[in-house]
Amino acid sequence: MNINRLSVMAFFCITGFSVNAKVVFDIKNKPEVLDTSRIFDIDEIVVVSQPKENYRLRMQALSSSSFSRNDMSSLKVNSLCDLSTYAPSFSMPDYGSRLTSSIYVRGIGSRINSPAIGLYVDGMPIINKSALNFYTYQLERIDVLRGPQGTLYGQNTEGGLIRLYTPNPMSYNGTDVKLSIGSHFLRNIEIAHYSKINDRFAFSVAGFYNGCNGFLRNTTTGERADKINEAGGKTRLVYDSGRHLFLDFVADYQYVKQNGFAYGLYDADKAVTADPASNYQNNYRRNIFNTGLTVRLKEENFDLNATTSYQYLKDYMLMDQDYMPADYMHLKQKQFQNAITEEITIKSKNDIRWKWTFGMFGSYMWLKTNAPVYFGEAMTxxxxxxxxxxxxxxxxxxxxxxxxxxxxxxxxxxxxxxxxxxxxxxxxxxxAMTVPGIFHTPHFNLGLFHESNINITDRLNATIGFRYDFSQTKIKYNTTAQMDMIASVMGSEATYTLSSHILNSAKDNFSQLLPKFGLTYRMDNNNSNLYISVSKGYRAGGYNIQMFSDILQTELMNNQSNAMNGDYDVPHTNEDYEKINKTIAYKPETSWNYEVGTHINLPDNAISFDVSAYLMQVNNQQLSVMAGNYGFGRMMVNAGKSQSCGIEATVRGKAFNNHLSWIVNYGFTHAVFKEYKDSIKVDGKNIQCDYKDKKIPYIPVHTVGADIAYRLDLAGSKIESLTFGANLSAQGKIYWDEANSYSQPFYALIGARVEGKIGNAILTLWGKNITNTRYNTFAIDSSATGTRYCFAQRGYPVQIGFDVRLSL
Structure with missing residues (x-):
């Protein structure tokens, strides 16, 4: 059998950090590595198509981090949450379910509604926030771009952008198998096959199963509060005519069933979090299916790309909203979403002084949410x-x-x-009291964009970009609060019903001009550079749906006396609906980001160094708070103005002929309110609070990530090499409320691994949080019981596991 070989400069090391290594690609058996001591960008070596950008990441005027396949293996990355702190200023806490996918970068983030960080998978934008947290497997590379990316990527990329890439079967062939087992019966299997049929057609198929019995027990139900089972499969079909036409089709399906939201009562004075104790076992189920087709026409002077995607989501959530053993209230929420996106770009490709990109983006999302709230005996x-x-x-x-x-x-x-x-x-x-509700919230978005890169001199490059972004958001709500009262008076029975039914709709249009300006100065022939940039970020406005139970409950409480003599339905006027529509609406959030930074390759290219400093000023800061008078559900409000400034740094390198590799990341974020006043209830009275200069909740002040590994080659042994590695993930202080009254102190998690390579197999013994550090990933206020309590999600304890990876 003839084996095709192609010699290129490529990336490989046992721990996966940047190194320029000469690789001989064996179409059947995977890359063979010849070590050198040079360091290059991952995006220089792991080649992926970029339909918009004309320069690699570390040559652009922005702060970014890239992770290769081996990086993700070394850091045990199975979801984006596992990348927290390993990219500076990046935090994606595990809030207890795949539904809650909050990502925070540079003081920007969101727990509900519109995301602040964008996500692209093989060129497809994932537009529903409920689908951002999924099992990541068989990825070739992850990019994390920090700061507003609105010019090229549009709304909801105000804090940054994450791009995921799967291996291209045109250049990566063979079969990969991964088996894992670990603490609390963690079990995992992944199988993938990549095949190049001929010079024009290639395909890949992959599947996985992942499960764990959980670490936290619900003391009321007796169940594990965080057990999970999930599975899925994906395929990729690639056609390359060899001259002009390139087709790339991807499809990915995942299903998850998990117990979630394992929140326990938090004692702030003692800094102790109790075990979960809700009377309902919180759980979440979700089906997601994402598919897309990219058509690329390669001409002599330009490339034309068109990506069409379809995205489907259907889920179910049961949440005990009081998190207490008594039955106060619980929510059952079902979401059903269909969405389509279309993006067309044209990009210059010749090595000329003016490099340009033009594009158009459009999306439409249909979203139906059925979210009845049930009030239990402890409430009624x-x-x-x-x-x-x-x-x-x-x-x-x-x-x-x-x-x-x-x-x-x-x-x-x-x-x-x-x-x-x-x-x-x-x-x-x-x-008996219930609040059923059905909400339709379609969303339309259209963007027109352009970016120019002009070589003013051989070393100085100017970037100028603009985007016009238009969005329309609608809501149609049909919800009722009903209180059934069965009265027995001196032997006589009567049933009275007090109800409030609201049925209406609203819509709003938003538009923004999103500019970007940057200057990059190349300092040497190794592409070390200095840059400055100014960019505008934007997050769309919209409507809250989780606060309707609070609105309707308030109406019932105010009309109790009207039901004493018989059935009563609360009437609503046009003025009432106008007031409701204003109450549920929130405005878009905008920001300006000012940044200066550098990407440096030190002498002999043994070490690379990235550092950036930024100032971000935010208007109409969107903030997730407990709803209204009773705190039933969360709502998005505009908190006025905030400001975030910070420093991000990454240094990575190799030594001892590539046997030692290391990376250290650090991010400092100072994110505070500049204008934010709110009214809170204390002893039944409304009190005005001014949160000026208070830290923004959920944002870690410091993020630290580090990894070090040493490879020991064993000549003449069945074990070809042993690699010893350790990593550190640390963050804090994190404030949990606007008043900064309670917080998570700075904490660090330490991991370790030993890898042995035997032929086509890599065996890994690993540990996570080996010091068994106790910490909280999340805390929340709740007043559902009538008393304000704080509940927290504990982080996972020490975990130990064993992996086997086979390349066939």
Whole structure:
């Protein structure tokens, strides 16, 4: 059998950090590595198509991080959460489910509604925030771009952009198998096959299963509160005519079923988080299917790219919203989404002084959310008891007044009236309350963009970009709050229903001009450079749906007396609906980012060094807070102005003829409110609070990530090499509320691994959080019980596992 070989400069090392290594690609058996000591960008070596950019990442006027396939293996990256802190200023905490995919970069982030960080997978934009957190496998590279990327990538990339790439079967062939087992019956299997049929056609297929029995137990239900099972498969088909036409089709399906939201009561004074204790076992199920087709026409002077994608999501969530053993309230939420996107770009390709890109982007998302809220006995009984007492007192008082009018002393009359009522059956009241709701929230987006890169001199490059972004968001809501009261009065029964039904719609249009300016100065022939940039970021406005139960509950409480004599439905006027629509709406968030930085390859290219400093000013900061008077659900509000500044640095290198490799990342983020006032309830009274200069919640002040590995070659042994590695992931301080009243101190997690290479197999013994550090990944306020409590999600304890990777 003939084996095709192609010698190129490529990236490979046992731990996966940047190194220029001469690689001989064996179409059947994978790359063979010949070590040198030079360091280059990962995006110089792991070749992927970039339909928009004319320069590699470290030659652009922006701060970025790239991770190769071996990086992800060394750091045990199975989701984007696992990259937290390994890219400076990047944090994606594990909030307890695949649904909650909050990503924070440079003081920008969002727990609900529109994301602040964009995500592209093989050129497809993933537009629903509920689909950002998924199992990542068989990836060739991940890019993390920090700072606004709105000019080329549009709205909701205000904090940055993440790009994921799968291996191209045209250049990567063979079969990969991975088996893992670990603590608490962590189990994992991945299988992938890549095949090049001929010079024009190649394909790949891959599948996985991942599961774990969980680490936290719900003390009320007895179940593991964080167990997970998920599986999926994907395929990629590539056609290359060899001259002008290139077709690339990808399809990816994943299903997850998990117990989630394992929040326990947090004692801020003792800094102790209890085990989860909700009476309902929180859980989440999700189906996602993403598919896309890229058509590329390669002409002599330009490339034309068109990417069309379809995205499907169907999920179900059960959440005990009070997180307590008593039954106060719980939510069942179902989402059903269909979305289509189309992006067309044309990019110059000749080595000329003016490099340009023009493009158009359009998307439409249909989203239906069915989110009924159920109120339990712990919530309804105090209300029914209050009404029951009022009814009892009124009946007893009426009977007593007649006796007093006949000349009986008041004290005796009251006692006799109570006796009469009690003997006749007394007064009792049972209550049931639900808030069903269906919400349609379609969203349309259109963007027109251009970017020019002009070589002013051989070393100085100017970047100028503009994007016009238009979006339309709509909401159609049909929701009801219903309180059924079954009253038994002195042997007679009656049922009264108090209800409030709201049915309406609203829409809003938003448009923005998103400019970008940058200067890059190349300092030497190794592409070391200095840069400055100014860019505008933008996050779309929209409508809250989780706060409707709070609105309707307020209406029921204000109309209790109207239901004492029979059924009553709260009427609504046009003015009421205008008030509701204003209450549920929030404005777009905009920001300006000012940045200076450098990408340096030190002498002999043994070390690369990246550093950046930035200032980001944000207007109409979108902030997730507990809804209204009762705190039933979360809502997005605009918090006025905020400011974020910081420093990001990465240094990586190799030594001892590439046997030692290392990387260190550090990010400092100072994110504070500059204008934000809010009203909170204390002892039933509204009090004005000014949060000026308070730290923005959920943003780690410091992020630190590091990895070091040493490879020991064993000549003449069945074990070809042993690699010893260790890594560090640290972050903090993280404030959990706007008042900065409680927080997570700085903490560090240490991991270690030993890898042995035997032929086509790599065996790895690994540990995560080997010091068993106790920390919280998330904390939240809840007033569902009538008292303000804090609940937190504990981080995972020490984990140990064993992997086997085979390349066939």
């Amino acid at each position: 009984k105090p209300i029914s008891d209050k009404i029951q007492n009022v009814m009892y007192s009124a009946i007893v008082g009426s009977i007593a007044q007649k006796m007093i009018a006949g000349g009986m002393p008041e004290s005796i009359a009251m006692e006799m009236a109570k006796s009469i009522v009690d003997k006749a059956g007394g007064v009792s009241l049972d209550m």
